[in-house]
Amino acid sequence: MTIILIIDNDPSILREGEKFLSQDTSMTIVSAPSVDKALSYLEKGNIDIIVANYALQIGDNPLMSTLQCSDIEVPVIFYGRHPDERVIIETIKSGAEFFLRLDGESRAAFLELRGLIEEIIRRRRAELSLKRTVKDLRAIVTRNADAMVVLDRDGYIQFVNPAAESLFNMAETDMLGKLFGFPIVLEEPVEMYILRAFRKFIAVEMRMVEVEWKGRPSYLVSIRDVTWHVHQEEELSQARDQLEIEVRVSREELQHVNESLWAEVNERRRAEMALRESERKYRQIVELAQEGIWIIDRKAIIRFINPKLADMLGYSAEELVGRLSYDFIHETSRDAQRTAIERRKQGIRESYDCDLVRKDGTKLVTIVSAAPIIDEDGHYDGSLAMFTDITRRRQSEEELKEAKAQAELYLDLMGHDIRNLSQIGMGYIELAIELAENEDIRDLLQKSLDSLKDMSRIIDNVRKLQREKPGEERIASIDLCKILRDLKSLYEASETGDVTINIDAPSDCLVRANELVTDIFANLIGNSVKHARPGTAVVIDIGVDRIKSGGIDYLRIMVEDNGPGIPNWLKDKIFMRFQRGDTRAHGKGLGLFIVRALVDDFGGKVWVEDRVPGDPGKGARFVVILPAA
Amino acid sequence: MPGVKSAAKAPKEWQLRIYVAGETDKSRKAVENLKKVCEEHLKGRYAIEVIDLVKHPQLAAQDQIFAVPTIIRKLPEPLKKLIGDMSVSEKVLVGLDIKQKI
Numbered sequence: 001m002t003i004i005l006i007i008d009n010d011p012s013i014l015r016e017g018e019k020f021l022s023q024d025t026s027m028t029i030v031s032a033p034s035v036d037k038a039l040s041y042l043e044k045g046n047i048d049i050i051v052a053n054y055a056l057q058i059g060d061n062p063l064m065s066t067l068q069c070s071d072i073e074v075p076v077i078f079y080g081r082h083p084d085e086r087v088i089i090e091t092i093k094s095g096a097e098f099f100l101r102l103d104g105e106s107r108a109a110f111l112e113l114r115g116l117i118e119e120i121i122r123r124r125r126a127e128l129s130l131k132r133t134v135k136d137l138r139a140i141v142t143r144n145a146d147a148m149v150v151l152d153r154d155g156y157i158q159f160v161n162p163a164a165e166s167l168f169n170m171a172e173t174d175m176l177g178k179l180f181g182f183p184i185v186l187e188e189p190v191e192m193y194i195l196r197a198f199r200k201f202i203a204v205e206m207r208m209v210e211v212e213w214k215g216r217p218s219y220l221v222s223i224r225d226v227t228w229h230v231h232q233e234e235e236l237s238q239a240r241d242q243l244e245i246e247v248r249v250s251r252e253e254l255q256h257v258n259e260s261l262w263a264e265v266n267e268r269r270r271a272e273m274a275l276r277e278s279e280r281k282y283r284q285i286v287e288l289a290q291e292g293i294w295i296i297d298r299k300a301i302i303r304f305i306n307p308k309l310a311d312m313l314g315y316s317a318e319e320l321v322g323r324l325s326y327d328f329i330h331e332t333s334r335d336a337q338r339t340a341i342e343r344r345k346q347g348i349r350e351s352y353d354c355d356l357v358r359k360d361g362t363k364l365v366t367i368v369s370a371a372p373i374i375d376e377d378g379h380y381d382g383s384l385a386m387f388t389d390i391t392r393r394r395q396s397e398e399e400l401k402e403a404k405a406q407a408e409l410y411l412d413l414m415g416h417d418i419r420n421l422s423q424i425g426m427g428y429i430e431l432a433i434e435l436a437e438n439e440d441i442r443d444l445l446q447k448s449l450d451s452l453k454d455m456s457r458i459i460d461n462v463r464k465l466q467r468e469k470p471g472e473e474r475i476a477s478i479d480l481c482k483i484l485r486d487l488k489s490l491y492e493a494s495e496t497g498d499v500t501i502n503i504d505a506p507s508d509c510l511v512r513a514n515e516l517v518t519d520i521f522a523n524l525i526g527n528s529v530k531h532a533r534p535g536t537a538v539v540i541d542i543g544v545d546r547i548k549s550g551g552i553d554y555l556r557i558m559v560e561d562n563g564p565g566i567p568n569w570l571k572d573k574i575f576m577r578f579q580r581g582d583t584r585a586h587g588k589g590l591g592l593f594i595v596r597a598l599v600d601d602f603g604g605k606v607w608v609e610d611r612v613p614g615d616p617g618k619g620a621r622f623v624v625i626l627p628a629a
Numbered sequence: 630m631p632g633v634k635s636a637a638k639a640p641k642e643w644q645l646r647i648y649v650a651g652e653t654d655k656s657r658k659a660v661e662n663l664k665k666v667c668e669e670h671l672k673g674r675y676a677i678e679v680i681d682l683v684k685h686p687q688l689a690a691q692d693q694i695f696a697v698p699t700i701i702r703k704l705p706e707p708l709k710k711l712i713g714d715m716s717v718s719e720k721v722l723v724g725l726d727i728k729q730k731i
Contacts, residue, residue, distance in 0.1 A: 178695075179693060180710070180712065181696065181712035181713075182709065182710060182711050182724050183712055183713050184713035184721060184724050190713050192713065193697045194696045194697075195682070195689045195694055195695060198689040198690035198693075198694065199689065199690075201650050201683075206713065208713075
């Protein structure tokens with residue numbers, strides 16, 4: 001609907017105007033008989049077009065001037081009767097849309113007016129729409145936060161919006177006409193930098209499109225400051241990097257922890273396997289042990305028992321665990337066991353005899369090796385005991401003791417009774433020799449006597465060996481020189497032959513031995529005499545001196561003779577039992593064995609060498625070393 | 630003149646200058662792309678001057694550089710200025726008029 005204001009002080013014109021214009025239903029007619037009335041209508045602001053008599057005036061001012069002064073932008077069509085050309089031109093110049101001549105028939109004039117109004121209204125609407133569009137576009141361009149730069153085809157700046165001035169920190173006048181550059185990439189956003197006032201780099205996203213600017217192909221470059229985004233992105237990137245680092249570190253830590261865990265798991269597995277292996281091994285040892293083993297707690301209750309001990313006692317292990325250990329100690333050992341437990345509490349480990357009692361009531365003789373179990377706090381927590389069945393050993397020992405007693409009885413029998421009998425026999429034979437007149441018979445009797453004497457000597461030697469038992473004879477200080485002197489007297493006085501014994505000894509020659517030491521030298525001198533070359537005077541040199549070995553004082557006694565000597569091959573053997581030298585002399589091979597046994601027992605040494613080194617035939621030298629007292 | 634000459638000192642038919650901002654990956658890529666394009670189409674006939682505006686900030690105002698990367702074609706005349714991403718060699722070729730000129 002178009003509202004038309006007709007202004008005229010001629011009521012007939014107003015009526016005709018209303019009549020003809022209102023025939024168009026799209027038009028509403030408002031009539032104003034005066035300019036004042038017209039202005040009051042116009043102030044309401046809904047008038048689309050004014051149709052007015054050009055002759056109307058307000059004071060001296062023509063209507064058009066008044067309307068312009070009132071800022072009323074409503075199109076105006078003036079009309080008048082017989083106007084001159086000058087009036088028409090001025091009216092159009094002053095801004096009127098048209099001047100309608102009302103020279104002819106008024107009906108025709110108003111019809112033309114209707115066509116004019118429609119045309120003006122249509123044009124006016126299009127213009128308003130365009131103005132709005134321009135206004136909107138300008139608002140978009142000027143109020144846009146994005147910088148906008150319009151470039152010509154060569155890249156020269158044609159337009160910049162306020163945001164662009166702000167972004168480049170340059171006035172529009174300083175930018176227009178400058179060579180910005182030809183945009184390489186079109187219609188795609190590009191991240192790049194612009195230079196603010198040619199100094200500061202600003203990260204931007206630039207988008208370029210081809211446009212028409214002032215009728216010429218151009219480029220519209222829109223630039224968005226993305227510093228904040230870039231900053232955000234950088235922060236995000238840093239945060240992401242940091243996160244990645246943390247994740248990596250965490251992952252590495254996790255991996256490390258995982259590896260450690262695996263290592264730990266593997267270690268534990270190994271440890272467990274080792275433990276199992278160890279347990280299996282120990283279990284085998286304990287189960288297969290030939291010793292009975294139990295562990296008792298601090299109250300002497302059996303905590304563990306191995307199959308062997310259970311078997312030794314005649315029970316199953318289950319029957320014994322949890323029972324009081326004393327119940328299985330034989331009454332003869334029970335007190336000793338209580339004492340032993342007390343010692344265990346003091347941390348003492350030891351072995352002792354302990355008799356156990358079997359299920360059937362019989363005694364089980366054992367030797368027990370017991371050790372205390374100490375807990376982590378260092379307190380007594382029970383004990384471990386290993387029992388060895390020594391029933392058979394004790395039986396053997398007893399049998400041995402018995403056998404030994406028997407042997408000693410035989411020896412005593414032989415030593416006393418048989419020797420006495422042989423002495424009697426020898427007495428009778430000596431008497432028979434004296435009485436015998438026949439040489440042959442005397443010779444036979446002499447041989448019988450010699451045999452008896454040999455037998456008698458064997459018995460003496462056996463008795464000596466039997467008596468010579470470690471610890472059975474007390475070791476004491478013995479005056480060796482006196483012994484040697486006695487032996488010298490004995491042998492030199494003997495009727496058996498020409499014997500000379502020279503002794504070279506210090507005044508003090510005490511040795512640590514017992515009275516059997518006499519036998520050592522009696523044997524050696526006896527051997528020299530016995531094995532002397534026939535028809536030769538026997539000379540025995542005995543030298544005694546003091547020597548030191550390993551910080552201990554010894555006496556060295558050298559017994560030399562002028563007999564046939566000891567061949568080298570025999571020197572190591574003559575001290576062996578029943579080993580005799582290759583001599584013509586009689587002997588049963590026990591003499592030097594006894595010598596070695598005695599010397600060993602006294603902690604000394606004995607050996608034989610040549611009297612003249614390297615010449616065995618020149619006689620033997622027996623060297624005896626005995627600890628000095 | 631600061632910068633790095635990538636070709637011989639003798640005057641070349643094509644004299645280009647590229648402005649970059651610092652020694653960043655983007656800068657290196659822009660220079661590499663330009664070199665690649667020139668090497669393919671202007672081999673032996675070009676000189677590239679690389680100007681780092683971080684090192685030589687005064688050149689931005691002097692040469693009226695509004696954005697980086699920017700390429701200036703000093704020769705052949707007329708002077709041409711290109712801005713933006715150098716990664717699309719086809720666009721660079723067209724922008725510098727290399728395609729028409731070769």
